[in-house]
Amino acid sequence: MTLDRRQLLKALGLGALVGPRAGALAAPQDTPRRVVFFVQPHGHVPKGWTMPVPGPTDDVGRLSLPDLPAERWSEVLRPLTPFASKLSVIEGLSHASVLADIAQVNRTGGDANNHQIAVAGLLTGARAAQNPGQRCTGGARSIDQELALRLAAPGRFGSRVYGAGYVPNQTVSPFSFLGPAQATPVVGDPKVAFDDLIGATSQAPGGTPSRAERLRGERASVLDLVGQEFEALAPRLGADDRRKLEHHRALVRDLERSLASGVAPACEAAFDASGTRVTQFMRVIALALRCDLTRVVTYVAPVPQGDEFGYPADANVHGMYAHGSIEGATACGQLYTPLNERAMIDLGTWYARHLATLLGELDAVPEGDGTVLDHTAVVWLTELGTPTHEHHDAFALVAGSLGGTLQTGQYLRYPRTASSPLPGFPLTGPAHNRLLVTLLQALGFRDRTFGLPGAIAADGTSVSFAGPLPELQRRS
Amino acid sequence: MPEAVGPAPLRRLSNGEYLHTLSDLFPDVAATLPPLPADLGVGFFDNEAQAQEPSDVRIARFETIAALHAQAAVATLAQVRTLTGCEDWFTPALATACGERFIDGEGMRVFRRPVTAEEHARLSAAFGRWLGALDFEGAVQLTLTAMLQSPQFLYRVELPGPPGEPTPVEPYAMASRLSYLLWESAPDQTLLDAAQADALRTPEQLRTQVTRLLADPRARRTLWSFHRQWLGLERVLDDEHTQRTAEVDPGWTPASAQAAARETQRFVEETMALDGTLSALLLSRSAWLDDESARLYGLSAVSGAVELPATERAGVLTRVAFLAGTSHRGATSPPIRGNAIALRLLCQLPNPPPPGVDLSPPKEQPGGGPKTNRTLFEERTAPPTCQGCHASLNGLGFGLEHYGAAGAYQVQERGLPIDARGVLRRTDVDGPFDGALELSQRLARSTVVQRCAAEQWVRYALGRAPVAVEGPQVELLTQRFLDSGGDVRALLTDIALSPTFRLRHAEATP
Numbered sequence: 004m005t006l007d008r009r010q011l012l013k014a015l016g017l018g019a020l021v022g023p024r025a026g027a028l029a030a031p032q033d034t035p036r037r038v039v040f041f042v043q044p045h046g047h048v049p050k051g052w053t054m055p056v057p058g059p060t061d062d063v064g065r066l067s068l069p070d071l072p073a074e075r076w077s078e079v080l081r082p083l084t085p086f087a088s089k090l091s092v093i094e095g096l097s098h099a100s101v102l103a104d105i106a107q108v109n110r111t112g113g114d115a116n117n118h119q120i121a122v123a124g125l126l127t128g129a130r131a132a133q134n135p136g137q138r139c140t141g142g143a144r145s146i147d148q149e150l151a152l153r154l155a156a157p158g159r160f161g162s163r164v165y166g167a168g169y170v171p172n173q174t175v176s177p178f179s180f181l182g183p184a185q186a187t188p189v190v191g192d193p194k195v196a197f198d199d200l201i202g203a204t205s206q207a208p209g210g211t212p213s214r215a216e217r218l219r220g221e222r223a224s225v226l227d228l229v230g231q232e233f234e235a236l237a238p239r240l241g242a243d244d245r246r247k248l249e250h251h252r253a254l255v256r257d258l259e260r261s262l263a264s265g266v267a268p269a270c271e272a273a274f275d276a277s278g279t280r281v282t283q284f285m286r287v288i289a290l291a292l293r294c295d296l297t298r299v300v301t302y303v304a305p306v307p308q309g310d311e312f313g314y315p316a317d318a319n320v321h322g323m324y325a326h327g328s329i330e331g332a333t334a335c336g337q338l339y340t341p342l343n344e345r346a347m348i349d350l351g352t353w354y355a356r357h358l359a360t361l362l363g364e365l366d367a368v369p370e371g372d373g374t375v376l377d378h379t380a381v382v383w384l385t386e387l388g389t390p391t392h393e394h395h396d397a398f399a400l401v402a403g404s405l406g407g408t409l410q411t412g413q414y415l416r417y418p419r420t421a422s423s424p425l426p427g428f429p430l431t432g433p434a435h436n437r438l439l440v441t442l443l444q445a446l447g448f449r450d451r452t453f454g455l456p457g458a459i460a461a462d463g464t465s466v467s468f469a470g471p472l473p474e475l476q477r478r479s
Numbered sequence: 480m481p482e483a484v485g486p487a488p489l490r491r492l493s494n495g496e497y498l499h500t501l502s503d504l505f506p507d508v509a510a511t512l513p514p515l516p517a518d519l520g521v522g523f524f525d526n527e528a529q530a531q532e533p534s535d536v537r538i539a540r541f542e543t544i545a546a547l548h549a550q551a552a553v554a555t556l557a558q559v560r561t562l563t564g565c566e567d568w569f570t571p572a573l574a575t576a577c578g579e580r581f582i583d584g585e586g587m588r589v590f591r592r593p594v595t596a597e598e599h600a601r602l603s604a605a606f607g608r609w610l611g612a613l614d615f616e617g618a619v620q621l622t623l624t625a626m627l628q629s630p631q632f633l634y635r636v637e638l639p640g641p642p643g644e645p646t647p648v649e650p651y652a653m654a655s656r657l658s659y660l661l662w663e664s665a666p667d668q669t670l671l672d673a674a675q676a677d678a679l680r681t682p683e684q685l686r687t688q689v690t691r692l693l694a695d696p697r698a699r700r701t702l703w704s705f706h707r708q709w710l711g712l713e714r715v716l717d718d719e720h721t722q723r724t725a726e727v728d729p730g731w732t733p734a735s736a737q738a739a740a741r742e743t744q745r746f747v748e749e750t751m752a753l754d755g756t757l758s759a760l761l762l763s764r765s766a767w768l769d770d771e772s773a774r775l776y777g778l779s780a781v782s783g784a785v786e787l788p789a790t791e792r793a794g795v796l797t798r799v800a801f802l803a804g805t806s807h808r809g810a811t812s813p814p815i816r817g818n819a820i821a822l823r824l825l826c827q828l829p830n831p832p833p834p835g836v837d838l839s840p841p842k843e844q845p846g847g848g849p850k851t852n853r854t855l856f857e858e859r860t861a862p863p864t865c866q867g868c869h870a871s872l873n874g875l876g877f878g879l880e881h882y883g884a885a886g887a888y889q890v891q892e893r894g895l896p897i898d899a900r901g902v903l904r905r906t907d908v909d910g911p912f913d914g915a916l917e918l919s920q921r922l923a924r925s926t927v928v929q930r931c932a933a934e935q936w937v938r939y940a941l942g943r944a945p946v947a948v949e950g951p952q953v954e955l956l957t958q959r960f961l962d963s964g965g966d967v968r969a970l971l972t973d974i975a976l977s978p979t980f981r982l983r984h985a986e987a988t989p
Contacts, residue, residue, distance in 0.1 A: 114828070116832075117832075134521050134522065135828075135944075137521065137522055137523075137828070140519075140521070160535060161535060162535075164536075181532050181534060182532060184521055184529060184530060185530060185532040186519040186530075187534060188516030188517070188534045188536040188537055189516070189517075190516075190536060191514075192514070195513060195514065198513075199536070199539060214613070214614075214617070217612070217613060217617075218550075218613065218617055218620065218621070221609065221612070221613070221617075221621050222542070222546065222624075224605075224608075224609075224621075225546075225621050225624050225625045225628070226542065226625075226628070228601065228602070228605045228625040229625050229628040229629055231601055232598070232601070232625075232629040232630055232631065233629075233630050235597065235598070235601070236630050236631070236636060237630075239638055239639075240489065240636070240638070240639065241639055241985075241986040242986075243488060243489070244488065244489035247489055247531070247532065247533070248489070248630055248634070250532065250533055251533040251538065251630070251633075254533055254534070254535050254538040255538055255628070257535060257538075258535070258538055258539060258542060316722075325839075326837050326838060326839050327837070327839065
């Protein structure tokens with residue numbers, strides 16, 4: 004067996020000298036690859052996000068981001084200019100599975116509240132779980148939890164789900180689902196999130212351990228006993244109950260292994276309480292990734308209070324600004340005002356600035372022949388397509404090349420040429436399910452679909468949600 | 480009753496049940512605990528078995544909380560003596576014997592049934608190892624830490640009976656079914672003794688225990704927990720309600736929301752303890768106030784138990800927690816209020832607004848002259864596409880327009896008189912009404928409301944939605960609830976005596 008140049012340099016401790024380089028960045032087998040979902044409520048005002056792309060609108064249009072002067076970047080995206088070569092910005096994505104789900108619910112009955120059904124469908128790509136008499140919820144395992152299972156390894160958290168826990172219509176909805184109607188727990192406090200990561204792995208430094216340390220040192224053996232209790236009980240129960248206890252038992256084993264595995268010296272860290280909670284979370288996420296404590300993170304950004312992004316403290320984003328932010332969008336009682344539009348653009352910029360913090364943290368840590376960011380895909384998604392409850396025209400962004408498997412440095416405008424699964428709506432771009440498939444394939448999985456494979460559009464044509472978005476794939 | 484028995488899926492302790500159980504087991508232990516991940520209900524309730532899939536965060540929290548509790552439980556010599564029932568463990572032989580005693584004694588409390596020989600062997604072996612590696616107190620602490628993370632503690636395990644017809648739930652499991660239904664906590668010694676004597680089998684035996692449990696202060700937990708979740712009475716604590724505009728209430732602070740929630744909790748608990756009927760919940764004017772809640776009701780210099788003004792207030796729909804919890808910061812929302820009544824009290828799920836509609840609070844247009852909130856909403860929801868739902872929702876919500884966004888009583892708004900006329904549709908008490916007092920009267924004698932309440936109680940009790948085969952049983956429970964005049968304690972007794980609560984199939988899902 005021969006070592007390639009990167010592996011050789013790494014073995015000699017010279018890996019960092021290689022540095023990032025243009026072209027293929029094939030990750031060695033031992034460099035972790037990770038995915039972060041940065042999900043924000045509502046969506047973007049098109050005027051705040053889009054950039055003029057030359058060429059016909061019925062074909063994919065491209066701009067080279069590194070060649071674009073900062074002043075020509077759109078307002079919302081401008082905070083991300085330092086990462087121009089590491090981004091793929093997407094215009095014209097469709098939350099097509101959500102549209103298909105709404106169309107179906109409109110036929111068969113159920114809850115099709117625009118927020119609720121979007122939260123249920125964004126990361127699952129699947130139909131929501133309908134609960135008679137109740138709001139709908141996620142109907143399938145979401146992409147982050149699917150990746151968590153597939154990338155699972157002993158001594159590492161399968162995933163971390165952080166953030167606000169978005170609350171449309173007073174129903175807590177975390178976007179992430181372990182399975183049908185099984186919302187993934189969200190850790191909402193960055194300090195608690197930090198303690199979960201570092202507390203689980205830290206071990207007392209050398210010297211004679213105190214009694215308290217010896218007691219703490221037995222935590223893994225306590226969990227071993229707990230595991231035995233689960234193993235003794237589970238086989239005596241019926242199939243469904245047994246499966247639930249076996250799942251619990253597996254998680255106990257994971258925790259036991261986390262406790263038993265030491266923490267890498269590079270990961271001795273103290274909690275930094277400076278900045279906003281969002282900023283604190285960005286640092287916690289960066290810590291989790293650079294220390295390889297997890298490979299999948301979902302972060303649900305909050306809707307800030309008005310004064311956090313330059314508006315009156317009691318400004319209600321949802322009630323005051325969102326619905327009247329797009330000129331020409333018709334609604335029962337039109338309320339477009341330039342102030343609403345301005346507020347939603349400023350809100351988009353607020354999210355972009357926090358995302359830039361995360362990207363900066365990840366890009367500052369050398370790893371292999373690049374940085375941690377180069378071996379990551381940070382995927383920025385929005386709950387809705389637009390702040391006016393539309394699902395057919397959404398924006399997304401992928402930062403990082405996931406170890407050289409994703410194309411970067413581009414702004415993509417997808418043509419809106421597909422029929423909408425929801426009657427009465429304009430033509431759409433490709434389904435967001437295909438972005439999720441692209442991630443799966445970039446990680447080496449062969450899936451052709453994630454969630455719904457397609458739908459029959461209102462005009463009777465069939466629309467496929469299958470296959471990756473080839474423009475995002477980098478061929479080696 | 481028809482002997483139809485639905486599924487009995489394994490139930491984990493909900494967050495509330497878990498914390499109540501810990502505080503009942505260790506009343507002297509005060510540890511600061513990390514937050515548990517929220518129980519996400521499928522219905523209104525946080526105890527739905529189908530939503531209880533374990534997660535890594537939850538397992539980590541259980542581990543931390545178990546360790547903190549066990550550590551605090553052995554902090555003093557006196558505590559160790561109480562916990563183990565031993566005075567002296569200062570020789571190896573004494574320590575070992577004492578460990579055996581601790582495992583059986585504490586194990587029975589934590590597992591809510593006797594420790595089996597097999598469990599005893601595993602716990603005892605681990606105890607012995609820790610005794611050698613550390614010391615007696617350390618071994619007690621670590622063994623307890625393990626017990627508190629064991630499935631016997633975290634889940635309400637019911638071993639399947641023999642295949643065939645449904646059989647009575649075995650006695651210790653029945654003790655837990657009763658105590659978790661009525662106390663949201665573990666069985667006490669009396670219940671465990673009854674289980675040991677196999678005295679939780681006949682309707683008379685069950686009735687005696689249910690009556691005893693309902694008379695215990697711990698029953699307040701269940702009565703509050705159910706009504707809090709069913710009627711959304713803690714929505715006022717959501718972030719949106721930490722503020723009110725100065726126009727609505729310049730004195731509103733986050734403490735106001737908390738005072739409102741406390742007032743309603745006390746109201747529900749006392750009403751259920753005293754009268755105990757659903758109609759009292761909808762009609763009683765009794766209130767237990769502190770300074771801030773008195774201010775919210777426009778009363779000064781009163782505190783403690785009072786009767787609210789007869790012309791202004793009735794039951795729970797006229798309490799600040801409900802009214803403010805269904806408003807925006809600067810104005811009430813008749814559709815949200817109407818939706819809460821339709822969804823929760825009438826068990827009607829309104830359709831969602833169609834895509835693209837404007838959901839922001841309507842505002843007066845400049846130069847248009849003053850308009851009431853009601854008029855603004857009437858204008859907004861005037862299009863025929865809106866009226867399909869809003870005829871019903873507004874009809875309910877407009878009835879509460881005498882109460883502002885902070886729940887204060889108002890006779891006029893922007894200089895215009897309040898119009899609180901509404902109309903009930905799709906119920907058994909349909910027709911026009913004027914104001915919340917009449918609305919509450921009407922709902923209090925509605926069979927639809929009582930049926931809705933009975934169905935929600937069954938769902939809460941079973942930790943799942945009733946299945947088709949249980950239809951006749953739910954119907955019978957509902958009928959008896961109606962016949963009793965909406966007596967909630969009688970309904971709980973009936974539920975506890977019903978076949979689906981007393982019996983189970985061999986498999987969790989038959």
